[in-house]
Amino acid sequence: MAITIKDVAKLAEVSPATVSRVIADHPKITPKTKRKVRKAMEELGYYPNFQARNLVAQKSKAIGVVMENSTTLAFQNPFFPEVLRGISVSAHHSQYGLYLSTSATEQEIYEEVVAMTQGKRVDGIILLYSKIDDKVMDYLLANGVPFSVVGRPYTRPDAISYVDNDNVAIAKEVVGHLVSLGHRDISFVGGASDFIVSSDRLSGYRQALDEAGIAFTPDYVVTQEKMEGHEQQAIRNLMEQKNPPTAIVTHDDLVAYEVISYLEDLNIAVPTDVSIVGFNNHTLSSHLKPPLSTVDISIFDLGMEAANLVLEKINDDNAPPRNIIVPATLIERGSCQSL
Incomplete structure (x- = not known):
């Protein structure tokens, strides 16, 4: 026979209504009573029928x-x-x-x-x-x-x-860090332009360049739309410019991994020839050679x-x-x- 709320109430020496309130974690039930009722539920092996409760409350939980x-x-x-x-x-x-x-x-x-x-x-x-x-x-x-x-x-x-x-502010900080290292030819390899996070980080990138007195170079910006299906060629085109970037800010760590791979194919070393920074601080990033500078976004x-x-x-x-x-x-x- 199935265990019921009444069985739990009898063992815990409380009313069935109190048991229902404990199951719902009602704030007016004292911690002592909750402990007593939950102990009774455990002893009897009682499991509340949450689906039925949710139907009554018109909630899916x-x-x-x-x-x-x-x-x-x-x-x-x-x-x-x-x-x-x-x-x-x-x-x-x-x-x-x-x-x-x-x-x-x-x-x-x-x-x-x-x-x-x-x-x-x-x-x-x-x-x-x-x-x-x-x-x-x-x-x-x-x-x-x-x-x-x-x-x-x-x-x-x-x-x-x-x-x-604050994606604008953190992108500004990333570019400012690269500027402090002496970089002025800084590229931004971003995500899809219709995503707000991409546009915010691009905005921070541009603001940081402006504050550092560095002219914005459209050819240094590579969006997902530009790369779609031609990622390796897009990075090759970037690095074959008259003044190739000495530093690259990427949309996230996964993009950074891809870029580093393409750079290796071009015999361009990180960080000797070009510095690179990602976002998201994935576990793998600290184990790369060299370890990837990145932004921990919590x-x-x-x-x-x-x-x-x-x-x-x-x-x-x-x-x-x-x-x-x-x-x-x-x-x-x-x-x-x-x-």
Whole structure:
């Protein structure tokens, strides 16, 4: 015979209502009573039927997590497992599960988000990216769906809860570091131009050049669109200019790894011939030869705070939007040297 709440209540010498409140982690139940009830649950082997409870409360107790690409591509990037680890810690604390988007194209992602929200599969959404003219963000905002964003929203940042680094400031710091080492011919190998993080870092790059009195050279900027399918040739073209760059700032560590590989094919050594800096501080970066200078963007904290923000909105429809800036730190390693 299945163990019931009444059985737990009898063993713990409390009412069934008290047991229900303990299961819901009600703040008015004393820690002593919670310990007693949970001990009784453990002794009896009682497991609450959360699905039934959620149906009554009209809650799914799940958060939808939407990546910029399909999960197959996303998990090739160490950023995503780490940001999910941060989300999971916050979600677990609030007894929420995660529902990962598995779509591959922009349209499929949009349709899946509509389905998961309209079908009440999730109580809120976390977007792990921010891009210009994003249909998903527009839909969530227009339909009052609780959501948060990892990254500065392209529109109405005052109306959206988001967590981000100060990407303009940290890119300025990176370029300023290279300038302090004597570099003036500095390239920027960025991501897709419609992603806000890319445009913010490019903006910081340009501001740092301007403050250092260095003229901006458009040919030193290589975007993902320029490289698409021709990455090796794009780097070759960059390094075969009349005045090739002596330093390169890359969008993230993965791009830095690729660039270093292409440079090796061209017999260009890092850092002897060109210095290079990445972003994200992946574990592998400290083990490269030479170790990669990079920016630690506190990926775990980005995920944890994003989950906290969406849970605030789920638990309180009137909770005002909040913006959190997570610190980022330049880590100097062997991939940069003074001219």
